[in-house]
Amino acid sequence: MAYFDAASTEPLHPQAREALIAALDVGWADPARLYGPARRASMLLEQARTEVAEALGARPDEVSFTTSGTQAVHLGVLGTLHGRRRAGRRLVTSAVEHSSVLHAAGVHERDGGSVETVGVGRTGAVDLTAFGEAVRADGTALACLQSANHEVGTVQPVAEAAALCAEAGVPLLVDAAQSVGRMPPPRGWSVLTASAHKWGGPAGVGVLVVRKGTRWRSPLPEDERERRRVPGFENVPAIVAAAAALRATAAESAQESARLSALVDRIRTEVPRLVPDVEVIGDPVARAPHIVTFSCLYVEGEALLTELDKAGFAISSGSSCTASTLRPSHVLEAMGVLTHGNVRVSLPQGASAADVDRFLAVLPDMVKRIREEAGVRL
């Protein structure tokens, strides 16, 4: 099976597995207590915090571990809005943020706040002029912009957006789930979120980083864990494993990202050459190294994914027929690109060039067959 769905989740890194098993034995006790095993758990937790902080360009006391990337986003968005409610009730986001951002925005709206959604261009990059206008508007408490888009790979102009936010005195939350471990960390953020299973760590570990000086107040009931930022008992073994995966991935990332990026370039070039009536989506250059999306005209996405699965490829799609909501991906909609017949290839670390070649070899006939079966004579 060729696994091409790394944007959903990266397989557990071997070093994360090792660290997890070791930490289950030595890091199980309550890190808040004072006896020997507790102090050991606390030491492991703080070491992991220091390592993750360093990888993200933050200080250890700015980093909290959450139970998922989604929870990190929810706490980041709602906590910053709560902390800055005197500044205003306006939230600014791009139209292509992860659903966790959009759902947090929905809660804010139901609480009487307002949300301004800034549009994107054809490549999926946010309209910076409109973003600047939106953050300068009176009463803006927070702006959100992802580092790289999870569906099309386009890298957002975070540095420029951060400068606009700084000028307006508005904190910027950067959802860095798709770039951490694969690209240099973004700069200029006030709040940063990430997710360990996207970089080869275990599921159930997210990261919430709040820059010193950023007003933040938990939207949840009080709890003393993680500097009062995240409620509940820390999963020390999983956090240790997450830090080990990040360390391993970051060490390999410059070389591995370049290799994967060349494979993505090959897919971007070859698919339109081999398959008629295809639109390759997203920015060809300013993009994450491992993600490429294309849409095949007249093809039902679900049929294509099923065929790919039979041929041994694990791949996902933003087409509506493959979504539980039966709505096309809000990302593809916002970009104004084809939403049906969509295929998202996202390469995990170590993805083989031979698997990519095989994908390019089987795809043309597969698309042709599906079109013929649907009675397309064009």
Next chain:
Amino acid sequence: MTSRQTATEGSTQPPALTIDALGKKCPIPIIMLAEQINHVPRNGIVSVLADDPAAFTDIPAWCRLKSHHHVASYELPGGGWAIHVRRNY
């Protein structure tokens, strides 16, 4: 950038052909449009009636890829849209 709003400008030209794709899921409305656009004269208007949310984005995208012109999308009282396309060649 697309929006869920309907275009207010557009053309007053009546459609030469109406394709009823109501209740049909994408890509069927697009396939019907591609098969039938040559049934109208050049510069003629085809109106596609569709209520799959994907059609709202995908028909204008198809026009862009196939060099035809998306004139406007009008909301239908019973849900869905009448999406007007001009044949360019």
